[in-house]
Amino acid sequence: MPFDWSYFVSLFSMADFWKACVTVIALSTLAWLLGMLLGLLVASAKLSPSPLLRLPASAYIWFFRSIPLLVLVVFVYNLPQLFPASGPLLSQPFYSGLLALVVTETAYMAEIHRGGLISVLKGQREAGRALGIHTMGLQRLIVIPQAFRISLPTLINEYITVVKLTSLVSVISLTELLTVGQRLYAQNFLVMETLAAVAAYYVLIVTVFGWLLQWLERSLDLSRRTPRTLSEAAVAELRGAQPPATPADKPAPGRGAAPALQLRNLHKRYDDHPVLKGIDLSIGAGEVISIIGPSGSGKTSLIRTINGLEGIDQGEIVLFGQSYINAGNRLNTAQVRCGIRRIGMVFQSFNLFPHRTLLGNLTLAPRYHGQPRALSERRALALLDKVGLLAHAHKYPQQLSGGQQQRVAIARAMALDPQIMLFDEPTSALDPELVGEVLKVIRDLANEGMTLVIVTHEMDFALSISDRVIFMENGVIAFDGPPQAIRTHADARRVRRFIGLDEDGALALNLRARASGR
Missing domain, CATH: 1.10.3720.10 (MetI-like)
Structure with a gap:
């Protein structure tokens, strides 16, 4: 048919x-x-x-x-x-x-x-x-x-x-x-x-x-979106309309103030493996502390406990004289959440939000915490200008280089006006030629009096910027002192070997130590 x-x-x-x-x-x-x-x-x-x-x-x-x-x-x-x-x-x-x-x-x-x-x-x-x-x-x-x-x-x-x-x-x-x-x-x-x-x-x-x-x-699909770089005229107009990046009503804390952070007998273990074995540390307001040491010594675990990303099994963390985190406490209490907002965190792998522009990354947390949109955007633009990326405000993170992304991450952490900044290997994921632009931003924060705690393998930078250098090994603090003491102190012999200092105190390039952190 x-x-x-x-x-x-x-x-x-x-x-x-x-x-x-x-x-x-x-x-x-x-x-x-x-x-x-x-x-x-x-x-x-x-x-x-x-x-x-x-x-x-x-x-x-x-x-x-x-x-x-x-x-x-x-x-x-x-x-x-x-x-x-x-x-x-x-x-x-x-x-x-x-x-x-x-x-x-x-x-x-x-x-x-x-x-x-x-x-x-x-x-x-x-x-x-x-x-x-x-x-x-x-x-x-x-x-x-x-x-x-x-x-x-x-x-x-x-x-x-x-x-x-x-x-x-x-x-x-x-x-x-x-x-x-x-x-x-x-x-x-x-x-x-x-x-x-x-x-x-x-x-x-x-x-x-x-x-x-x-x-x-x-x-x-964000990969299909064309990068939007603002013109010089647009950048100049935005720059003239923005307030200073550091709020006038909240100056950076001065050196010599009461301790910003106190760690008392901190213990931390993963299953049966102890990573922190009784850490005692006091950090003054405005101090710059660099934490160095071999891989697996507990450096990253230490700063992750400070901003509540990891709990502690024993001890206490005191923030500006007030109890902040105690052993066994839940990390989602109002007390801990309030403390976290006073501490900025910059991660080794940036962790920018890929579905948001740079401006969106910086305004997300302030708007979530109730800041008006106009104010949060003005503040975000001022911070982007501070780290030299105002022209890229409407780009997405994947449209930037690694060094630019890390500078955005620093600006995002600053958007909540923290009083302490934590850096977890901020340059270890970067190519050598990009390291300098990130270290410059960190140095600028130090010069402004911001309290900084930096985990790093950049030995030259750590020795030049720090008020104190903390050397950790096997979950304990093996040395705590000013950079100049490393060259002379008897207890710093292990530190000298780690960073490549000869017996005369001359700094040698320790490629092996740098490579271990990357």
């Missing part, structure tokens, strides 16, 4: 088919959106450290990914037999099909979202915590926007799958594309022509909405 082309073409002017298209679009779009939102909640629950959330979420995903959708559609449609109160809603095929699709898609979407969430680097969360952003704020402002971009291609593919799955709802007589086609070929027996038209309608829907979603994906 020849293919009836005239009949096939006539099906594209049939009102019933176009109405069915609207039904398919509405059903698939609602199921996709609701499944995507609920799937995010289930994925977050599955990643939770609490078994009360993790185990039910895992069971939900396992169960509903195991049940065929056709079985679930029929079951939901007949659910009013068990729960008569659901009859007015579930007796309608559209809502029964929607519920079955949402329940199924939530399970699949949860795994898609979970893949996106675990792909966001740990350093992104740590950077947010260092800015005093709480768990929900971290998810909303930092983690989910990045995870969504990672998951979007798979989510788009899932939408196409949902469009095709709507054909299964024909089993409960929903007037969608396949149902209309079945009614037609049951009357005229032109099965091939009718099903070919049904397939063409599905292809049309998938093509149009697939293109729209791919446009969304391209618009969110």
Whole structure:
């Protein structure tokens, strides 16, 4: 029997088919959106450290990914037999099909979202915590926007799958594309022509909405965005409109003031491995402290305890004369959160937020903590100008060099007007020619009287900028004194060997020590 082309073409002017298209679009779009939102909640629950959330979420995903959708559609449609109160809603095929699709898609979407969430680097969360952003704020402002971009291609593919799955709802007589086609070929027996038209309608829907979603994906792709460098005239105009980078009502603390930071008998272990073994350290306001030592000596662990990224097993941290962190205390108390905002942190690997411009990176935390948008933007622009990057305010981090990114990280840490700045190997991820521009910014902060604690392998810099040098080894402080004492003090012999000083006190380039920190 020849293919009836005239009949096939006539099906594209049939009102019933176009109405069915609207039904398919509405059903698939609602199921996709609701499944995507609920799937995010289930994925977050599955990643939770609490078994009360993790185990039910895992069971939900396992169960509903195991049940065929056709079985679930029929079951939901007949659910009013068990729960008569659901009859007015579930007796309608559209809502029964929607519920079955949402329940199924939530399970699949949860795994898609979970893949996106675990792909966001740990350093992104740590950077947010260092800015005093709480768990929900971290998810909303930092983690989910990045995870969504990672998951979007798979989510788009899932939408196409949902469009095709709507054909299964024909089993409960929903007037969608396949149902209309079945009614037609049951009357005229032109099965091939009718099903070919049904397939063409599905292809049309998938093509149009697939293109729209791919446009969304391209618009969110930061690598496609053209770097925006401000003109010299625009930079000059912004520079003239900005206040000084250091607020007039909050001068930098002067040297000789009360201790900014006191560490008392700090102990820290990872499982059975102790990394800090009774650290006692007092840092005065305005002091510049460099912490040096071989890899694995506990330097990074020490400064991570200071801003609450790691807990302590024993001891106490006192901030400006007030108890800040105690052994066994939770790190999300109001007291700790308040203290964290007084301490800026600059990470070895920058940890800038890639989905935000430089301006957005600097304004995120101040706006989260309630600062008006206009004020936070003025302050951010002034800080970018201070680190020499005002012209790049509207660029994204990946459009900058490593040295520029680290300078932005310093400016971001300064955006909350901290009284203490922590630096964790700020130059170790940089090429040698980029190190100088970052060290200059740190030196400028020291000259302004900012309290600095710097973990570094840049020995020349540490000796030239520091009021005191702390040498750590095997989890304890082996030396604490001014740089000049290293050349003469009897207890500093191990330090001299580490940094490459000969017996006459002349500084030699210790390439091996530098390489160990990179």
